[in-house]
Each structure stands twice: as C-alpha cells, then as structure tokens.
Amino acid sequence: MLTYLLIAVAIFVVYKLFSKKTDDAEETFEPIEFQKFTPRTLSKYNGKDDKRVLMAVNSRVYDVSASKNHYGPGGMYENFAGRDASRGLAKHSFEIEHLTPLDRPIDDLKDLTEEERSAMLQWAEFFGNKYPHCGDLVESL
Known part of the structure; x- marks a missing residue:
C-alpha cells in the first residue's frame, strides 16, 4: 500500500513540475481592432515596446500574441515580431x-523566385488559419 502511495505522490509531483504554465500562456489579450499599419506603427508590437506581438505576411498583419514564446522576445522567430516577415519566410x-x-518602402518581393513566392504564400495561409488577421500593412496612413 505504501508503494502505491509513493507512486501516486511521485506522479503528482512530476505532473506539477511539467504542467506549470508560463506567464505568456496565462496572459490573454482582448481582440485588437482591425486597422492599417505602416512598417513603423507595426514595429512597436514586438513584445517589448507593447506586450502584444504582431507580424505581417504578404501585406496582412496577424496577432501572434498567443504564441509569444515563439514570436516574442527570446523566441525563435523574434526577429519577425512587429515586422513584415514575408521575405524571411x-x-x-x-x-x-x-x-x-x-x-524604406515596403518590400515588393518582385525578385522572389516562384519557389520562394510559393513558400511565402504557404506561410500566409498558415498564419491566416492560425492567428487573427488584425490589419493590413500599408505604405502610409
């Protein structure tokens, strides 16, 4: 009986250790009002200057705050936070x-190869299916 109790306690401890949520996971954001962004106005949504993380792909701006651990400070894709990620993707x-x-003016992406353009459009579809489209990237307001 004591063995079962020790196993149950061990399982509980392991569960608690690995089920801890990060601050990012607990943080929730109200939906952002759809708007137009210039590269400069988008840049503040980098997870540092503003807690929300936005990024643009193919002239569409997505709210990726729900995945701040990937796109925000310290994340693998943090360079894309608050920026147009089209060329990089x-x-x-x-x-x-x-x-x-x-x-500089918004990148027109005219020099992309067909393969690169296809990859960018696939990424745009991914973001469109996963994250809220909260605006469009424009040259000026």
Whole structure:
C-alpha cells in the first residue's frame, strides 16, 4: 500500500513540475481592432515596446500574441515580431538582413523566385488559419 502511495505522490509531483504554465500562456489579450499599419506603427508590437506581438505576411498583419514564446522576445522567430516577415519566410531565413528597414518602402518581393513566392504564400495561409488577421500593412496612413 505504501508503494502505491509513493507512486501516486511521485506522479503528482512530476505532473506539477511539467504542467506549470508560463506567464505568456496565462496572459490573454482582448481582440485588437482591425486597422492599417505602416512598417513603423507595426514595429512597436514586438513584445517589448507593447506586450502584444504582431507580424505581417504578404501585406496582412496577424496577432501572434498567443504564441509569444515563439514570436516574442527570446523566441525563435523574434526577429519577425512587429515586422513584415514575408521575405524571411519566403527564404526560410530568420536573419535580420531579410527584414526591410523601417525607413524604406515596403518590400515588393518582385525578385522572389516562384519557389520562394510559393513558400511565402504557404506561410500566409498558415498564419491566416492560425492567428487573427488584425490589419493590413500599408505604405502610409
């Protein structure tokens, strides 16, 4: 009987250790009002300047705050937070050099190969199916 009790306690302890939620998982956000963003106005939604994390793909802005651990500070895709990620996703690259500087026009992506364009559109479909579309990326307001 004592063996079963010890096993039950051990299972409970392991469960508690591995079921802890992170602060990101507990944080919830009200839906953001659909709006237009310029590259500069989008940039504040990087998880640092604003707790919400937004990113653009193919001129559409998505609220990826629910996956802040991936897209926010310290996440694998943090370079894309508050930015247009189209070129980086098209090229399967997380490198900062594939992000258009904020003081330049929106990347027209005309030089992408068919394969890269297809990859970017697949990513756009992924984001459209998983995250709220909360706005569009425009050159100016």
